[in-house]
Amino acid sequence: MRSVGSILVLGGTRSGKSSFAESLLAESEKPEYLATLRVDPADVDALNRVASHRDRRGDRFVTREIAAPADLLSYLRNTDQPFLLDSIGNFVASSLFDNVDLDSELVKELSNKGQTFVVVSEEVGLSLHPESKIGRDFVDRMGAINQRLAQALDDVYFVHAGIPVLLRGRDG
Numbered sequence: 001m002r003s004v005g006s007i008l009v010l011g012g013t014r015s016g017k018s019s020f021a022e023s024l025l026a027e028s029e030k031p032e033y034l035a036t037l038r039v040d041p042a043d044v045d046a047l048n049r050v051a052s053h054r055d056r057r058g059d060r061f062v063t064r065e066i067a068a069p070a071d072l073l074s075y076l077r078n079t080d081q082p083f084l085l086d087s088i089g090n091f092v093a094s095s096l097f098d099n100v101d102l103d104s105e106l107v108k109e110l111s112n113k114g115q116t117f118v119v120v121s122e123e124v125g126l127s128l129h130p131e132s133k134i135g136r137d138f139v140d141r142m143g144a145i146n147q148r149l150a151q152a153l154d155d156v157y158f159v160h161a162g163i164p165v166l167l168r169g170r171d172g
Contacts, residue, residue, distance in 0.1 A: 088145060
């Protein structure tokens with residue numbers, strides 16, 4: 001079996017992208033799960049989703065919750081463990097909230113990583129055009145960073161209705 005390398009997993013909301021991404025690291029010993037969601041303690045739905053993800057992963061992953069974009073970059077610079085980064089959408093949303101743009105730094109850092117890792121990102125190009133400026137800014141940033149990650153990483157998958165489709169492999 002070939003090594004995992006660096007993989008981008010794209011998909012819509014509730015598409016099965018996180019489950020598929022987790023399966024890609026099934027043979028890695030204690031990979032890290034880097035969760036980027038900034039959870040409001042009053043948001044019961046978000047808390048339930050986080051709990052569901054944790055339950056599904058069980059103890060197969062070492063979970064690290066790193067919501068601040070600058071903290072994530074710092075962590076990535078100092079880890080050599082296999083990891084799953086979930087997700088780019090939360091990273092971009094937090095960046096917009098914090099009024100920072102660290103997208104280029106994130107792509108550069110991921111491009112330079114030598115270990116096995118999987119990055120999960122939301123595909124936003126198939127949805128409606130946002131009415132608000134912040135929504136348009138989010139979609140623009142997501143489209144740009146997804147394209148850059150797709151060029152930088154070895155393999156790119158799109159997950160739709162739980163079915164992963166290889167868009168581009170490291171051999172072509």
